[in-house]
Amino acid sequence: MHLAAIFVAPAGQSVPPVCVDDGAVPVEPLLAYGSAHLWRARFVRPANAPSAYEWDGTRYDLASDLSGDLRLAYASCNGEEHGDMDRHEDERNAMWAHLAAQHREAPFALLLHGGDQVYADEATQGHPLSEEWPDSLPRDPLPHDLDDLRVHLRERFAARYIAQLKHADYAWLVARVPSLAQWDDHDICDGWGSLRRSRTYSPVGQVLFDVAKEAALAFQHGTVAGDLPPRFADPAGYHLNWAIEAPGLRLLGPDLRSERTRRQVMDTGGWADVEAHAGAVFEGRTLVMSSVPLLGPRLSILEALMVLTPKMQKYEDDLRDQWQSRAHRDSWRRMLRLMMQMQEQDGQDVTILSGEIHLATRATMGTLNGQVLQQLVASGITHRPPPKAWARTLGALSRLGEAPLPGHRIRIRRIPGQKLRYVAERNALVLARRGDQWQAVWHFEHSGPSPALTL
Structure with missing residues (x-):
């Protein structure tokens, strides 16, 4: 290691x-x-x-x-959009304390961070060039003003990462469990890549992305540009796809943000890397981290309603972030075919791990040879859950069914022990391998651990 x-x-x-x-x-x-x-x-x-x-x-x-029995932990959405720096540590990190206690009982071999390790949305505040981001931007900012903005943003990104490292339970755990991280939009700003090009490709937007990437490489991966460790597919860092292999276990972390635009999820480099892994021979369990859920309900209806409703248009980028967005339909099908290709390979089982939605759930999709592709969603390690009414709304929407690949319907399933398809509690996921058998257990803040799900 x-x-x-x-x-x-x-x-x-x-x-x-x-x-x-x-x-x-x-x-x-x-x-x-x-x-x-x-x-x-x-x-x-x-x-x-x-x-x-x-x-x-x-x-x-x-x-x-990593050669025999082992336990892994998966967590996502480590913060909140507003006021996260002001929350009381004990309340904010209750689930990190729970994972630390779990590690003391039965150690984790790896800790998988599934996106939004920090919420940097408020980092743009306090500087004249970015105070109104992304609603209003200066047309032609001067170079020395952009340099001043870079200093401002670097300090505020660092403050968020350092504040997290000061939290006792989190610091205790990550000092003892090697971390593998995958970033998502809040590690940059809310909706990065789903905002309009006039924002992301503006001088202010490019400074914001550069600063966020520098901080993510340093604090999440312990590296800097030009010095990426071998797990990264692109040494130049245009995309941050990475892969790890151990006996009977492969971990894939495609980067769904660096190359994202309103019309694409990944560009040529990112897709080429995923396709290479899909075609490679591997025997054992492949865990694919998708920072936004790959198997999900039909969201195109909600997306259309939001576009038509002026008060809801500000949430358009939230739905465009999803694989199910009408803008990403072809990319969604492409990724699903690649996951099926891996799942249908003799001797290989594929499990997708995802977060982002601040709820917990799971989903399945059948493959051509009768196998089942599984997705486990654990989201909201510190982000407080949305209202239970939203969980019920998504559950009702999931009953409509979704089949982006004809004949392969996606089904949203209940987590063992839960009445609803979506669970509105803060949560984390624990995966365990004993022999050749894998199980998953969701740990919820209030209802406790779920019965084990055999994968």
């Missing part, structure tokens, strides 16, 4: 080395953010046995045996 540990320290303060079996690993500067500097140590631990590393007198045990 090739790992990176990141540290935040005041400017001018050095960071002690990381210690492993074969000696000390230096901690080196990664990025500077005003008075706070980001540091990184890269080191290697075995992938077929439990291991540990030490730092500053503390030992951090790792459940790093």
Whole structure:
């Protein structure tokens, strides 16, 4: 396992080395953010046995045996659009505390972050160039004003990541469980890629994207542009697709934001990488992380109503974010065919992991050879759930059925132990492999863990 540990320290303060079996690993500067500097140590631990590393007198045990029985945790939507920095830590991080307790009982080998690791929507406030983003933008901002905006945004993105790293339960957990992350719109701004080109391709929009990408690479992946680790498909970083393989387990994290526009979800590079994985021979379980649900109900009806209703048009980008949007129908079919191609391969099972909707649910779709493609949605690790009426509305909508590929109907299923198809509670997902058998358990804030679902 090739790992990176990141540290935040005041400017001018050095960071002690990381210690492993074969000696000390230096901690080196990664990025500077005003008075706070980001540091990184890269080191290697075995992938077929439990291991540990030490730092500053503390030992951090790792459940790093990926060759046998193991447990994974999946979480998404780690924040809220408004006032997230002002929430009380105990209330905000109740589910992170729960996952930390779970890890103490039975360690997680990996922690999968399924999108919206931070909510940066308010980072644009407080600067004249971006105060009204995305509703109003300066026509021809001066270069020195854009430089000032970059400084402003960098400090505010860093503040959000650092605030999360200061939270006790979250920090305790991520120091002991290697993380694999996939970003979504709120890691940049609400609706990035679904906003109009006049916004995303404006000078202000491009500065915002550059700053968000720099912060995501540093805080979520422990790296910077030009130094991406081998799991990334594109060393240049035009898209951030990544893949990890272990015995009987493959993890795929396609990037659904870097190349997104109002008319496409991925561009040539992103699609080529997914197609290569779909055609590659693999035996075991493939977990595909889709930051927005790939198997979902018919949302085109809602999308049409929102376009026709002036008061609802501000939510248009939320529906355009979805695979089911009318603008992405061809891309949706293309991705579903690739998932079916993997699922139909002898010896391979595919499970899609998704978040984004602030609800929990699951879905299935039959394949050509009679197998079933499964999707598990866990969304809202800290984001408070929408009203239960919205969960019921989506449940009613799901009864209409959806079959973007003729003969392969998507069905929204109930999570074991739940009465409704969509569950309006904060939640996280735990996946466990014992022998060759996989099970999934949703952990809910109030109703507790679900009965295990055999995959």
